[in-house]
Each structure stands twice: as structure tokens, then as C-alpha cells.
Amino acid sequence: MPRVALIADRHGMAEYAKKAGADVVVVHEPADPADQIAGFCQQTIARPLDDPSGIVAALRPLHEQQPFSRVLTTNEEGVLAAAVATAELGLQGNSVESVLALKDKSLTRQAMERHDIAPVRHRVVSSAAELEDFHREIGDHIIVKPMDSMASANVHLIAEPDGTGDAWRQLVAAGYRTALAEEYLRGPEVSVETLSVRGEHHVVSINEHLLNDYFVAVGHTMPSRITGDHFAELCSLTRRLLDAVGLFEGPSHTEFILTERGPRIVESQSRMAGAGVGELERRSHGVNRARLAVTVPLGLEQVPAGLPLDGGGAAIRFFVPRPGEVTAIRGLDAVDATLTHTGIDTYGRTMNELLDFAGVEVGVRLAAQVGDVVPEIQSGLERRMGYVVASGRDGADAALRAESVMNRIEIETRPI
Template sequence: MTSPTSTRRRIAVVGGHSHSVMSAKDLDLDVVLVHMPGMYEEMLQDHCERIVHADLSDADALLDVLRPLHEERPFERVLTTSEAGAVPTAVVVEELGLPGNSVAAVRALYDKVLTREALARAGVSPVRYQVVESAESLTAFLDTIGGRIVVKPVDGTASADVHILDDKEAATAAWDALSAAGYPRALAEEFLDGPVISVEAFSFGGRHLPVALMTSVLDEYLVEMEHSIPGAYGAEWTGELHAQTVALLNEVGLQEGPTHTEFILTPDGPRMLESHSRMGGGGTPSILRRAYGLDFSRMFLSVPLSIEELPEHAPQAVGAGHIRFFAPEPGVITGFDGIERLTESGIEVRQAPVGTKLPGVPGLVELSGADTGVLLQMNVGDTVPAIRAGWDRAMGYVIATGQDTPDAARRCAEVDEILRFHTAPAADGARDA
């Protein structure tokens, strides 16, 4: 633990995982990490001044742990790359009188209705939508659109509780499910047909630098199972995608930090789904670094403190990065095949220690030097869940660097073909995945 008289610059980081703070020592920073018990890798103890616990979604709880530490030795910044901690962290920043993004700016990206309103003011990305508070209002919107719609929580994350509807019966069932999950209102939108693409950008001093396009492969539940940087498609829309992203960030008044902005490439052009005042999830910073040589995780700490400058222009891609999450058959893991074959071919394979559950997307730092790397988050005896939301992707992943996007994706696909999870239902019988 650092002495209270230390002269090193001091910041607090709310939530996140190892990649978010691994550059702190190199940047000569003391970091107080605020996190939930059991939701961070223990290795972070070696990279932080201290780790304190609080509910990331509760601004008062964050203030209770950070205010005394700030009075003891002031923080220069309180930062977060956590979705749940986005608005509460902005509240803390304002309460402590620190520079950073305003509560209004962060909330405008966190609340999907406010995002739609900001887009309308900016005059970009028109999408028909309505806030619904009952099965009746949802059904009425369905009738208005006259076709497929999507309904989702106003402040949801990880593709959880998202419903695609075609008829009144499905609308009633979706509203019942949203109500049971505790949502008093939801956002209904026209269904946007097309592939998913996102803009990974970084801001400082109100200047926004779009860096990369990322494409994603979604499963039937709209959970992102693969990411590619540079994107596998949509390059012809780069200018429009960048322009819409910058227009939104200017409209809400975002000042600094990484952003992740998602679009659907419809037949009528790009239509924005949502934006976030954080780095993209699912290993995005790692594949961005593999593709562009630009480290958003380091910039997350260095640029707001003016230790390093935000580049004037985005660099050219030097390669490509791809990540693919494993999706074995649900059930109890009885064994694995292919691990030895992978290691013999020079692929780095890491596996969680028996009896541990690694949160988030662990291992990205440890695998950063591997051209192709595998992280297995489970062991024999662990239970594979059905994937219904992003947090269900808890089995592991393969990440690779390639000469170009198809090459990186091919490397991951080949690993997924070789590695076999054997699972069995909880009762009897056996299945291979």
C-alpha cells in the first residue's frame, strides 16, 4: 500500500478488469480500484495502491468509500469503463469537483431513450421508436410500425431482456417477461435489418477521434459471439459512421475517454443502435491493439491526465484482431479434447485454476503477446450455461492476430474446430460440444 505522503499522481478507477489498470505503474500512477467482491482478478492487487469494495451502481456507496480517500490524498481523476458504474462515477466526479464527463452527458448515452432524443436533435440516424409502459402501448406501437419491432430495457446491457416481436401475442409475452424482470418501462423500436458494426473512438477536451470499425457476429439471442477489427464489412460507410458518432458525442457534450457506438447497416444506410462512454466489451481493446497498435486501455489512464496526447489522426491498421467465444452444449463438463494438439502447434492455452470463476473476459493481458491464444474459464465439473446474455459467455475464448481480417477470423475458427468440450446433462446421458 502506498504511503499517504506519496508524491505519485493518484486516480480512482471504478470497476473494470486487469487491462484497465495494467499500465498504471508504467505511467507512475497510484490507482485505487473500486470493485465488487469476487468480480475482479486477484492479480490486480499487485497493480493498485489498494482495492476497496462498493456497489458500482450506487453513487452514494462510491462516495462513501472514495470521499475519505480523496480528503486524505486527492484524486486527479475518477474514471470508469464499467457500464453499471458509468452514471454513478459521473456523479462522484461532480461531487468531488473533479474534471471529467458530466452526469448529463454520461446519462444521455446510458439511457437509450435519451440517446434517441439526442440523435433526433442532431438530425442523424432516424429510427422510429416509442417508450412503452404496458402491453397495450407495446401492441399499439407494433400496429403503428406494421412490421417487426424490438423491445428492450431503457438501460439494459449485454443484450439481456431484448425481444424481437412480429405479432400481438409475442408483444404480450415480451411485456410479461420485461415486467417479471422488474422493468416498469421499455424502449420499442422498429426492427433494423442488417449486420452489426461499431465505431471505437476516443475523446479528449471535447475532440472525438474515431479509430476503428469493428464487426460482430451475433447468435439467435443477439449475444455477440465474435468480434473483428478492422471490420469484415462496411468500410464504404466509414465516413458516415464516423460522422454520426461524432455528431452524437458533440450533441450530448461528452468530453473525454473511450466510446463504443453500435450501428446496424440497413439497406437505407447506417442506423445507430446505442452508444457507451466506455471501451467496447468482449475483448475489444485487445483486438483493437492487435489491429492498430493503439492501446485504449493505456490511453484510458494516460490521455485524461495529459501524460500522453490524443493522436491528431487515427493510425492505419497494421494487421487484424479477432476474438471468438466458445459456445459448447449446456451441461456439466466431463472433459476436453484438442488442448494438447493446440499447444503442440504453438498456440498458447491458459485455463482457470480448478474451483475458481474468473469474471468478465479474463486473460487478455496474459495472452497479449500470443499470436493466437486460448483462455478456458472452466474445468471438468463446471456447468456450462445456455447463452442468453453477454455474461453467459463464461466458457472462454480464442483470440488471434492476423495479416488481415479473414486471416485472424480463420485462425480463431480453426481453434474452435479443434477444441472440444464434452458435456453431460445434470441427470444422465452425455453430449459432446
């Protein structure tokens, strides 16, 4: 029987592995309760996920008693620890170098340059003056963002050189001393969702993003309605990038802007996408990538032939009320969907609750309550008011169904 160590489990991997016939050990943050997954595990271990050496120290004696087949994760917080543990325990899996080449956005750009993959002008900067110099060199809008972050946090669009000082002050206030500056790519955003198996990269779907003014995704549509003639090029560029960094296995999420010059890579991560994308894959293509991410490396399941599979469509839309205090919520009685109305919860737990809607065509989870304070959504971690998820004949039909239901619900706020 194979044995797997999972570094965090926010996509149900422990349950999938146990039901497929594997023994499971899960490492989790000390602040995250493990009671929901304990029944699927031989053991759960509380360790900070940003301490790879501590995780290795905890796993090594367990490995010596009963060897692990793999150390795996589907989460951003766990990718480095999983790679370090894989190397230290002498297992197959993603190398530290390949994981870092995607985790650090400047290293991703370097890999793209070396392999001539849809180049984007960029520079690592460490001062407001360097950022301003780069802006003047580009002669147009630029983006500056942390080199290692997630959820679109601390991303700044700078239109004019005199705006570089303010952007830099905000980055420094957030704790950053270096950042990645890039030319601003104009166009809609999509992502290629893949599963790699022994260095072969299988495209599961292409996902269309709906972004707010802070570049945070407040909606997804699958399959993308806007890919058009770019499908083959998007798949090719994704595979070339994952080959360039040497990704061996597991899920990845590669974001693109469809510019006038063609698709250009924004960034890529060796993990599952957030914001409910895994559930959209299941609804639109019948593929459970989180399950495959653990069962395939363990030899318990094969990748489905013919990916991406034909199917229907799926969409998710997040509630984005005006910032302020919630004073009224109207329209719930007019909603033709399965509805849950709960309190504001953490983002990760909110997304796990998508599984509650797995058997329904349209589901609504409204977290906002009268008296709650709605933040300005400047990162994915602030999408906490709820969402509508829908299936459809195709992506366009699913998006229409989700938006139709969302438009019936009014969350009224007052400034504070």
C-alpha cells in the first residue's frame, strides 16, 4: 500500500488518497484544525508550513519506520516544503529548483528569457528611483509586484513616472525591499490549468478570468469564451515554460494576457488555482484534478485520455459590494438556486464549501450579514462575501446563469 505525506490539505486530497487505498499523513499549520481530515489520516502533524527543515525533521522518522512514496501538496504555502522534503527523503517529485523557478516570479521571467518564451520586458528593482528609471525606459504603463506572493496582493499599476514613489512606499510598508517591475500587458486574462505526470504536461482546461481594478479575480468562466484561435499557442507556451523549469508532476496554473501581439505569460504556479477553479473543472470537464494530483503519482489512477475533455460549462462570480457597512440584503426570496446564508468565514474554508453544491446546477453562498464590514478587495484573501457557482451548456451559458442569479441579490452598504 502506498503512503503519502501531504503538506496542508485544502482540496480534499487526504480523503481522495485514503479512499483510493493509500496511507496518509498530513502536515498542517498549528492554527488550522485537523479534525475534518483526521479520519482519513494515520497521523496529522502540526508544523509551520514555512519551516521546511522542521517538516523534514518531523517526517524523517516516520519515513524510516514506513517509507513514504511521495510528499505532495496542491497549495502555494506547501510547495517549497514538499520539494525540500522530497529531496531530503530521496523521493521522486518536483525539485526545489523547479518549484522556486515558479514561486519566484523573477526566476520565472529568467527561465522565459533563456528559452525565448513570449518575452516580457521586466526588471528587479530595489528602490523608487530604479522603478522610475524602468518606467521611463518602457515609456508606458508598468506593473510592479512582489516576486513571491499570492492572491494578487500588492500589485500596482503605474501610469506615469511620478506615480512610482507612491507605489514603492506601499510596497515597503507591506514589508518588501525588492520587487518585480514589468511592462503592462493589455488585454483579457486567461489561465491554462494543467496536470504534469513525469514531465508530461496535460492541459485540463483554459479558464477565463474576470478581474477588478486591483487585478483580483472576482469571477471565472470555464471553458474560456475568449480563447479563440489562441488555444494551441496557449497550450504550447505553457508546456514550454513547465519544461523550461523542469516541473516533474502535479497541478500548475499558468496565467496569460491575450495581447495584440499574442498571448503573454503573467506568471505560473506549481499548485491548484484558487477561487473555486477546481470545482469548475469538475463541472465543465468532469475532471477532479485535486484527486488526480495525489492518486496518479501514487500509481492508483491514470490520467484520463484525451484531455481536455469535452463537456459543459461552469462559472463562479464573487459578491463584490461597495466597501462599507452592510445595511440591508435584498432579493434572496427571488433566487432560483440552492442558497446558504452564513457568516463571514476564512477564504480557504469558504472555497472548500463549494463541495456542498456539487450536486446542484446553481449554488449561492452568501456570507455577508447586516452589520458586517465590506473591505476594498485588493487581494484574493478579501473575497469573503460569498459567491454564485453555476453549470451550463457551455461557459457562456454558465456565466449568464451565475450573473443572472447574482444580479437579483442586492447588498446595500454605507460608507464608514
